[in-house]
Amino acid sequence: MSLELLLIIAFGGALLIYLLGKISHKARDSFAVFISLVLVVMVAYFYGKTIEKTFYFGFFGLPLVLRLNMLSWFFAIAISSLGALCTIFSLSYMKGREGPDFYYLMMLLVNAAMLGIVLAGDLVSFYIFWEIMSWSTFLLISYNRGPALAAGMKYIIMSIVGSLAMLIGILSLYTTYGTLSISAISAAIAPASSGYILFILIVFSIAFGIKNAIMPLHTWLPDSYAEAPSPFTAVLSGMLTRMGIYGFLLIMYVIVGAVSALNLGTGILKFNYILVWLGAITIVIPTFIAMLQNDAKQLLAWHGIGQGGYMILGIAFGTSLGVVGGIFHTLNHAIYIVLLFMSVGAVQYRTGGERDLNSLGGLIKKMPIAFIGGLLGISGLIGMPLTNGFVSKWLIYKTLIVEGYPFLAFAALIGTWGTILSVYKFLHNMFLGQLPEKYKDIQKSPFSMQLPMIVLSLAILLFGILPGIPLKVINAIVTSFGFESLNVSLWGIASETGTLNTINIFSALLIAAIFVWLLFRSTAKSIPIAQDDNYAAGAYIPKDKYHYTVEFYNPLYRMIKPFLRDLIDEFYYRIASYIQTLSDSIRCVYTGDVGYYVMYVILFLAFLIFVQLKWKPW
């Protein structure tokens, strides 16, 4: 088996599914699942291998290079497994919607392009795969039409700006070194001046910063996440946005190298130091904006931005704990955010597309699996002990505290408390509280939706209780960047300034819970009652009239709302409107009428004749 076969299957499968959809819907669905599972198995087969292969039929005489190492394997396995789960989830979600052939084509194309990005060994193929990914994402974001078109437009404009910045960097590297192979450049770049390295890092950071939605480049994300079809939002939030993290790892630690990337600049004006602060800002502000949202998907989207800040914070901080934490958080975030979007998707599927938190409620008894998915998802997002999010956040906090950066640690920690407030509202308003009359007869989610949610819920607990499984791979990645290796066991991290042992925490909680449960069971039994049979201190509560959690955090809103306007988005819109005004005024001149153009030509000629007659320059 070889790497090119993997990519051929990925891309070929996507096209084949489109054609198959014209013949039979059943065959298309099962083939889509089959292809995505085959990709998982194939990627898993490459575990631990290091391959670099050159093909000399490339673009403009440039060779095409494919390469595989621990870093690309780690991202590839995450992409392919989450892609497979999202494809399975799509089966019922897409039933009865228009254009499913096109949807599956694009979904698998995005997957294939992401695999291409992480397996690319030269910057041209990296760029081509990057563009395929951006454009198919654009088509999928605007799949639902209406407001989705505007969201897709915002995405693609920002994406093009990023791609152009990256293209400048690639061209500059090519003219300087005469090659675009990643390994050749990384070998040759060491003696370059720090000014040139800074330039390369900045242009690539613009591209990857837009993709990863770092403040102030985040504005495309909330609308795109909210408007895309839910299974695709899961892919978009889980891995696609995190291609930016892969890009940062590639440019900082593979191409430029840790030693030069972390010593660029002086004092507090270091490149990575500025990136770290941007990461910290990206954690705090979006997390608090998320509290103000009433739309389930917008709320998660803002958390998607905020959690991206943790990854950047860890990776750019540049200690081995930090980089391990950042990479691990990328995986963990992918798992729980995909689960959360699936949970929202399942609710949407059963309630006819409802995602307004103020009109849902009480679905726990109707959709128990979606509730458990949501509960474990928010626990991971908060970073509760025994979920995967805790371990990666612990690594990041620890390195920030021990290295003496308490203010950065404060930004990271307070983000957690902002998260608790908003995700409690998220879970409560969908699954707890009153069940509205109109959702009385709702069915539980179909099996093809439950299966991916169960798998991901188990993954959250598995990586939270035995974090050593992924940490072993990540440790190998970080060691290949030249950082020192961590002392990782299957259930935790040992060090002199504080250890973590998740299996002990797990056993303690399990035994305590069993003990309390026995106490609970052995005492007087409780009587189950209906939801509206409750105590209101003598006041009368009308049925199905009020929603008790609308404007849930109103006292806090009044205090913090003035500080949380999205000024950056407003700034971009203002620039856009200036450009529009400018273009309109140009349009007064460029009317498109031939008569005007003839007049311009005559006026210009008259001007030239006047100049000649007056000053005789020619």
Added chain:
Amino acid sequence: MVTKVMQIILSPILALVVGVFFLGLARKITARIHWRYGPPVIQPVIDMIRLFYQKSVSHGFMFDLGIILSLAGSIVVVLFLPFGQICPLSSSGGLLVILYTMLIAPLGLALSGGQAANPNISIGISRKLILSLGYEVPLLFVLLTVMTHYKTISIVQVVNAQQSTGWSLISCPLCLSGLSYFLILPAILGVRPFDVSSAPQEISSGPMVEYGGKYLALATIEHAFALFIGIALFVNLFLGGAANIVSFFVKMLVVFVLGLFINAVFPRFRIEQAVKYLWKWPTLLAFLGLIITLAIRN
């Protein structure tokens, strides 16, 4: 190994006894400040035993699971706190684990109450979460100051360092943090003047309104544990822990009674007033402490 198992079993029981004793004592002392006679100190124990035999209602799966998880979470936190020389799980995690495990209890109660669909519960939970965001800001500054000062995230090392250098509360920059922690302690414990979330006269005890019988008993036990955890953390971080259990409990008692004298005479805050207060003086003190600590360290 045997002593370890003994410690794991004994420490939650000790914590429970102390916590329940504090509950009873609080009622007695508050009553005396109000010129009332007050119930006997063992009244909470009598109530709990009675409640376990009484009828109760359940609103469903999460209503039961939430309260069980919340109490189990509190028990786990106790296992991570050193008291005296006992600390059964000290080698499995430090302050960060304590900080995050402390979340399980309130979140469990909130999820449990959430399923009951009662307007009073919604108001109570909303207030509780806002209040916790309020005290978390100064609390995080305080904990970060301590961790930065001692260059460790292990609470046992913080305690051990104080055995040789003296209490943190009387050392220079950390006294500010200690004072700040003492000011926010009633908010952490959810007692007057910060009992906004369980205000009995306004919202019929908020998140507890649907609890009866064993649910109320378990919630009271949870409250006793929370009382213990909040004060024990203060004693460990700022009063140097203790060489043995007795002196540890004496320190806890002094902190608790001192706090009670101040708090018993204050009326209840409104939630906005509470957050404004928490984000003003305690935050300022804690912030100042952190800056000075950082300046000394560099």
